Amino acid sequence: MSTIVSVQNLRKAYAGGFEALKSVNLDIEEGEILALLGPNGAGKTTLISTICGITLPTSGSITVGGHDTITDFRAARALIGLVPQEINLEPFETVMNTVSFSRGLFGKSRDDAFVEKLLGQLSLADKKNNKVMTLSGGMKRRVLIAKALAHEPRVLFLDEPTAGVDVELRKDMWDVVADLKASGVTIILTTHYIEEAEAIADRVGVINKGEILLVQDKADLMAQMGKKQLRIELATPAAEIPAALGNYDLVRAEDGLSITYSYDSTGERTGITTLLNDLQKAGLQMTDIQTQQSSLEDIFVGLVKETA
Amino acid sequence: MNLNAVLTIYVFEMKRFFRTLTQSFISPVLSTSLYFVVFGAAIGSRIETVEDVSYGAFIVPGLIMLSVMTQATANASFGIYFPKFIGTIYELLSAPVSFLEIVAGYVGAAATKALFIGVIILVTAFFFVDIQIAHPLAMIAFLVLTCVSFALLGFIIGIWAGNFEQLQLIPLLVITPLVFLGGSFYSITMLPPIWQKVTLFNPVVYLISGFRWSFFGTADVSIGVSLLAIALFTGACLAFIWWIFRTGWRIRQ
Numbered sequence: 001m002s003t004i005v006s007v008q009n010l011r012k013a014y015a016g017g018f019e020a021l022k023s024v025n026l027d028i029e030e031g032e033i034l035a036l037l038g039p040n041g042a043g044k045t046t047l048i049s050t051i052c053g054i055t056l057p058t059s060g061s062i063t064v065g066g067h068d069t070i071t072d073f074r075a076a077r078a079l080i081g082l083v084p085q086e087i088n089l090e091p092f093e094t095v096m097n098t099v100s101f102s103r104g105l106f107g108k109s110r111d112d113a114f115v116e117k118l119l120g121q122l123s124l125a126d127k128k129n130n131k132v133m134t135l136s137g138g139m140k141r142r143v144l145i146a147k148a149l150a151h152e153p154r155v156l157f158l159d160e161p162t163a164g165v166d167v168e169l170r171k172d173m174w175d176v177v178a179d180l181k182a183s184g185v186t187i188i189l190t191t192h193y194i195e196e197a198e199a200i201a202d203r204v205g206v207i208n209k210g211e212i213l214l215v216q217d218k219a220d221l222m223a224q225m226g227k228k229q230l231r232i233e234l235a236t237p238a239a240e241i242p243a244a245l246g247n248y249d250l251v252r253a254e255d256g257l258s259i260t261y262s263y264d265s266t267g268e269r270t271g272i273t274t275l276l277n278d279l280q281k282a283g284l285q286m287t288d289i290q291t292q293q294s295s296l297e298d299i300f301v302g303l304v305k306e307t308a
Numbered sequence: 309m310n311l312n313a314v315l316t317i318y319v320f321e322m323k324r325f326f327r328t329l330t331q332s333f334i335s336p337v338l339s340t341s342l343y344f345v346v347f348g349a350a351i352g353s354r355i356e357t358v359e360d361v362s363y364g365a366f367i368v369p370g371l372i373m374l375s376v377m378t379q380a381t382a383n384a385s386f387g388i389y390f391p392k393f394i395g396t397i398y399e400l401l402s403a404p405v406s407f408l409e410i411v412a413g414y415v416g417a418a419a420t421k422a423l424f425i426g427v428i429i430l431v432t433a434f435f436f437v438d439i440q441i442a443h444p445l446a447m448i449a450f451l452v453l454t455c456v457s458f459a460l461l462g463f464i465i466g467i468w469a470g471n472f473e474q475l476q477l478i479p480l481l482v483i484t485p486l487v488f489l490g491g492s493f494y495s496i497t498m499l500p501p502i503w504q505k506v507t508l509f510n511p512v513v514y515l516i517s518g519f520r521w522s523f524f525g526t527a528d529v530s531i532g533v534s535l536l537a538i539a540l541f542t543g544a545c546l547a548f549i550w551w552i553f554r555t556g557w558r559i560r561q
Contacts, residue, residue: 052402056556074310074404082402088395092327097320104316105403147399 004030004079004155005051010060012046012210020046022138022210023060030154034178034215035185035197037300038207043191045085045205048157052082064155078106081148085159085190087140089147091133097126098132099146106151115150122146136271138169145176149185156180158189162196172202194297208304221299228265230272232279233258233288242282248275265293317413318420321387325421332421333428336375340429343371344425344436347493358495359526364437369520371433376426376451377458377487377512381479384418389469391560401560407553411546415463419455426451439523446531447522453538454515458483460545464553467549467558486512491520496528498545511537 005028012021022045028034038044049055051062053069053076062069067076071102099115119125122142127135132143141161148156158177162170170193177187177200179180191197197204197218205215214221237256248271263270279286325332348364355363391397400410433439441447461483469475490512496504507513508529520535521527527534552559 054398054401055558056558077402077404080402082398084395084398086395088398090391090394090396097323101316101320102399105313105399105405107310107312108402109312 002030003027004065005188006063007051008061010047010050010062011058012043012050012055013058020210021050021057023286024207024210026205026212026215028155028186028188029203030186031181031184032202033181033200034203034205035201035218036188036190036205036207037192037194037197038190039192039304042207043210044207045159046210047269048082048159048188048190052080052157053077054082062284074107078151079154081151081156083141083144083148083151083156083158083161083241085163087131087144088139089140089143092131094129094131095119095135095143095146096128098143099150102147103150108151114152115146118146121179138165138172141165141169141173142176147198149180153185155186155188158187160190160192162191162193170196174269177293194300206300206303213303213306222293223265227262229292230261230263230275231258231290231292232261232286235285235287238284242284244282245275245278248278310405310409313403313484314409314412314416317410318417321383321414321417322420323385324387330405336379336425337428337432340371340375340432343367346375348436357492358498359438359524361524361526362437365439366495366520366524367493368430368433368437368439369523370516372426372451373454373490373512374428374487374492375429375517376449376454377423378479379425380418380422380455380458381462381483382463383421384415384459385466385469385475385479386462387414387418388463388466389472389475390547392466393472396407397535407550410553411460411463411549415456418462419452420457422455422459423451426455436469441523442525443522447519450515450519450522450534453542454519457538457542459543460542460549464545464552467552470558486510487516491528511541512520512537515541534539 005026007024007026010021010024010026011019013019024043025045025287036044036047046055048058051064051069053073062076065079067073067079069076083150085262093101096112096115096119100110100112100121103115103286104110116125116128119128121227122143122145124139124146127139135143145158145161161177162173174196177189181187189196189201201218201305204216204218204221206213234257236258238252239256241250241252241259248261251262253259261272261275264270274293344364344367347367350359352363352367357363357365465475465478469477489507490510491507496507496513496517499507514529514534514537517528518531518538521534528539551557
C-alpha cells in the first residue's frame, strides 16, 4: 500500500498560545481505515480540520496524494471528503440539491444519475426530494456522508461519525464505512468510542494533548499490548495465597473464592500449566477457570494515563 | 479556475432569491411607489424643478441607488453569513476554491439580485414620471458597478458579523444615512456652502452624482471623479476581502 496522506511535523498554535497540535507526524495508507482515538480536546478535530484546509497550520507540511495542501491546495482538496462532527446542513434545501451543491463546489459538473446512485447506496433514494429539515438525525448524518462523497474523493474524513447516535444507527454507520472501504476509499475517523475503533479500524492512532502517542495495526497492538488474565474459582475460600505460589504474583479476591493470574499471551511460556499443577499441590480445589483479554479500551486508558 | 464552483454558488444563491420572489420584488416596488407618492407627488409638487429636471424625475436615480445599495449589501452579507451561522461554511473552506471564486459566486449573485431590483424600480418609475435616459450605457455601467461594489461591502459585513444584529448594524447605521445624505433626494448645490464641502467626504455622493449624470447629463461632481470614486471603493473592498481570506479573519481558525 502507498501513503495517501502524509503529515510532517505539523504544529498548530492558537492566538491565545494554546498548542492544539505539537509536531504531529502521521502517514495514512491508501485503502485503510484509520481510527484516531483520543479524549475530548486531544486535538483530533484540529488535526483533520488542518488536513482539510479549514484550519491553517502554524508550521509543518501536509500532502494528500502527493499534493501539498497549501501550495497545491486544489489538487489536494479535490481528493478529500469531510464529514463534520456537527450536523451542518442547509435546512431549506432538498437532499438532491444540497448533495449536488457539494459536487459542484468541488469542480464537478452536475450529475443527477451519480448523485441518485450515491443516495441509493446510503438508503436515501426515497428522500431525494425531501427538504433536509424534514429528515431524522440519522438520515441527516447520511446526507453529510453523501455530500462528502459527492465529488468521488479518495480519502474520507469522518469526524466523530457516531457521536450521540443510538446503538442501532451506530452499527448501521459501521456498515456504511465498511462498504466505503470495499469501494476503495481511504477512511480516517476520529472517535472516542473505543468499541468503534475495535470494530472497524485496520489501524489505530492514539492522540492526546496534541501528540500522536502511537499508530499501529489494531490486531498487532492488541496482541503486543494486550495482557491476558486467568481467573480461577475456588471451591473453598483461601485465607491467603499459599507461600508456594508466591512467584506467580497472584491476586486474591476479597472473599477468597477466586484468584487472578496475569500473563503475556504472546510470551514463549505463559506459566499456566505449572501454575495449575502448583495450585493442586498447594491443596487448592478449583471449580472453574476463565480467561479474559484486555480490551482496546484498557490499552487506550493506559496510554492516556501515562501522558496525563 | 474552478468555474463549476463559481456557477454552483451563484445558482444556489439565486435559487434562494427566487424561492422568496414575492418578498424580493413586491417589497422594493411598494416602497419605491410610496417614495414617489410622498416625495414626488406630495412634497415634489411644491418643488418645481431641480437643475431643470422635474423633482419627480430628479429623485429616480437616487431612489434606484438607495434600493440597489441596500439590497446588494443585504443580499451579499446574508449570503455569506448564513453558511457561517448554520455551519456549512466548512464546505467552502475545504473545497478546492480560491477566495476570488467564492467572492465571484456570492457577490455575483447578490449583485444580480440588486440589479434586478434596480431595473424593477426603474420600470416602476416610468409609471409615475416622464423620464429620459441621456446616457443609457453609462447608466447600465454605473448601476452594475454600484451593485458589485456594495455587494463586496456586504460580503465583508457578512464575514465580520457575529450575529444577526451585527448583520443589520452597518447597513442601518452607516449605509442608509450615507445614502440619504448623499443627494438621493436633492442636489448638493441646494445645501449651504459649508455642508457642500462636508458632503464631499461622503463616497455615496459620487455614485449618485455619476448615476444621475447618466440620466440627465448634469452632475454635482465631475463624471471622472465619480468613476474614480467607485473604482477606489471597489478596489478597497476587494483588497480587504483578499486580506480576509489570506489571514482567515473571522472564518478560518
